[in-house]
Amino acid sequence: MALxxxxxxxxxxxxxxxxxxxxxxxxxxxxxxxxxxxxxxPQKRLPPVIHVAGTNGKGSTIAFMRAMLEAAGxxxxxxxxxxxxxxxxxxxxxxxGGGELVSDAALADALDRVEVANAGQxxxxxxxxxxxxxxxxxxxxxxxLLLEVGLGGRFDATNVVEAPRTSVITPISIDHVDFLGSxxxxxxxxxxxxxxxxxxxxVGAQPPEALAVIERAALRAHAPLFVRDEHWHVHxxxxxxxxxxxxxxxxxxxxxxxxxxxxxxxxxxxxxxxSFRLPYAAQEEGxxxxxxxxxxxxxxxxxxxxxxxEGAEVWxxxxxxxxGGITLSHALCELEERCPRPLVLVLGMLTTKDARAFLAxxxxxxxxxxxxxxxxxxxxRPPEEVAAVAAGLGIPVRVAHGVGEALASLARTSAAPxxxxxxxxxxxxxxxxxxxxxxxx
Numbered sequence: 001m002a003l004x005x006x007x008x009x010x011x012x013x014x015x016x017x018x019x020x021x022x023x024x025x026x027x028x029x030x031x032x033x034x035x036x037x038x039x040x041x042p043q044k045r046l047p048p049v050i051h052v053a054g055t056n057g058k059g060s061t062i063a064f065m066r067a068m069l070e071a072a073g074x075x076x077x078x079x080x081x082x083x084x085x086x087x088x089x090x091x092x093x094x095x096x097g098g099g100e101l102v103s104d105a106a107l108a109d110a111l112d113r114v115e116v117a118n119a120g121q122x123x124x125x126x127x128x129x130x131x132x133x134x135x136x137x138x139x140x141x142x143x144x145l146l147l148e149v150g151l152g153g154r155f156d157a158t159n160v161v162e163a164p165r166t167s168v169i170t171p172i173s174i175d176h177v178d179f180l181g182s183x184x185x186x187x188x189x190x191x192x193x194x195x196x197x198x199x200x201x202x203v204g205a206q207p208p209e210a211l212a213v214i215e216r217a218a219l220r221a222h223a224p225l226f227v228r229d230e231h232w233h234v235h236x237x238x239x240x241x242x243x244x245x246x247x248x249x250x251x252x253x254x255x256x257x258x259x260x261x262x263x264x265x266x267x268x269x270x271x272x273x274x275s276f277r278l279p280y281a282a283q284e285e286g287x288x289x290x291x292x293x294x295x296x297x298x299x300x301x302x303x304x305x306x307x308x309x310e311g312a313e314v315w316x317x318x319x320x321x322x323x324g325g326i327t328l329s330h331a332l333c334e335l336e337e338r339c340p341r342p343l344v345l346v347l348g349m350l351t352t353k354d355a356r357a358f359l360a361x362x363x364x365x366x367x368x369x370x371x372x373x374x375x376x377x378x379x380x381r382p383p384e385e386v387a388a389v390a391a392g393l394g395i396p397v398r399v400a401h402g403v404g405e406a407l408a409s410l411a412r413t414s415a416a417p418x419x420x421x422x423x424x425x426x427x428x429x430x431x432x433x434x435x436x437x438x439x440x441x
Contacts, residue, residue: 010108014087014125017115021124025179027155031123035131036160038117042131042138043160047077049145050272051161053153053191054170056323057204057265060257060292061170062146064269068286070098072278074143079133079158081126081150084294084318084430085440091133094142101441102136110136126150130157152180154193167194167201167223168272170265172210173323178352184209192217202272203227205264226271234267236260241287243270250280253288258296258315259331266290293440294318294429296331302436308407311417313341316433318426320349322357328423329361336365341419345369346406347390348428351381355389358424363393367418370406371399375431386424403432 036043050065052058059080069076075094083089091102102110114132130150137145147164149156172188180187188210195201195217203214205228218225226232232245241252241263250270255262266287273283299305299314308314319328332343343366349355359369371387374380383399390397400406403422410418422432433440 010087010104010111013108013111013115014129017111017128018125020118020120020128021122024124025126025151026124027152027179029155029157029160031121032127032131032157032160034121035114035118035123035128036134039114039131039135042135044162045138046134046161047137047142047145049147049161049164050166050168051147051149051158051164051194052168052170053149053156053194054168054204055173055175055187055191055321056327057170057261057268058148060262060265060290060295061168061204061269061272062148063257063290063292064255064266064287065146065273066092066099066286067290068269068273068278068283069144069276070094071285071289072276072282075099075141077137077140077142077145079130079137079146080148082426082430083440084426085434087129089440090129091136093136093140094144106136107132124157127157134160149191149194151176152187152190152193154190156194159194163196164194164199166272166275167196167199168204168268169194169201169206169214170204170268171323172206173321174354174357175321175323176352185213188213189217195221195223197221198223200224200226200275202268204268205229228264228268228271232267232271234263234270236263241266243267245271245274247274250283252284255287255290257290257292258298258335259327260334261327261330262296293433293438294426296328299432299436299438302438304404304407304432304436307404307411308420309411309417312407312410313417313419314407315419315421316429317421317423318429319423320353320358320425322354322360325358325361328421329365332365332419332421335419342367342416344410344418344420345395346372346400346403346420346422347386347424348372348374348383348403349381349386349424350374350379350427352379353381353425355381355386356393359390359393359395363395366395369395369397370409371397372402372406372428374425374428375402403428403435
């Protein structure tokens, strides 16, 4: 009797590949280019690419673009990072009108082929998995590939694509200073590294010093610029999203994604897709239906949510830097205006993030912060350290052993059903979705 074939395990392969380079992050194109050459240069056999860099809003902007393109019947490949629960979330293979996350079998097969080609040479996990994604995208026809930069841009593994159809740069702020530099100008220089000769660049709202860097890079590359508030505009009016440029005005529904910043992200997506000439109905449907997990995501049921007080609102967001804190505080102020509730932060952060910069916008807004450890994350900042930062900002604070304990404690202490925001890290957000039993599709 034949034994059943063993299901391929991509996690086992990923764990093995993670040992090929001693440093988790080592920005370079050389290793990626060498491996792609051994595989026949799949990066030269891709669908038209929209390459997206920036500090904040990349994932949401891609979510809006995907939803609009799919509503127009286009097949869309998507590459994003990091994942929240399963690695497969990073690679979406498109079919007309939809798409699905890469299967375990297809992922394991591609990883195996890439590992064989690499032959044990030093390479980071992000580099070898990016090569795997590009190989898969090259083997599956699609109309568009939405390609998100992992870190920076100039030396990011995704920057091996020589001639994308469009480059997109979302808002830039201070983040990843150990790798990108400690000033807006330095970080903008790394992000502007995705600009290619004569390839149009669509630019979201930027600090003046970042925009100046982008403009100089585009000028050197003879790349046409399409800049927010110069060449295109977006705002909310009467509960609608109003976009305009020299081609005319588009009146669209307000995005389902929460927060005023999603007006900006949706507008950037519309601007990036103007050359595709999408029907109005597709833009309307896409903006209204786009979803992106762990970005002001309302959790209404699940194992963790069940531990919160009856009537409480539980929200989840992976924001973790200064700009993310500002964006989240604005979104919560908007919710407070609609329906006032006491705000409680459940907070976990990495040692690599500036806790004070993230938390400062919540001073005077949050009634309390409950700091928790980062589950299974070696770079987690001790919750007592985060609590000290919150206390220094005047935010009442305490420590809990985990998110479930934090939510359960509110049932004993809250006089009114609170509005709870779980935030501070995408790693924490992913752990919460997994523990709560919330699927990520």
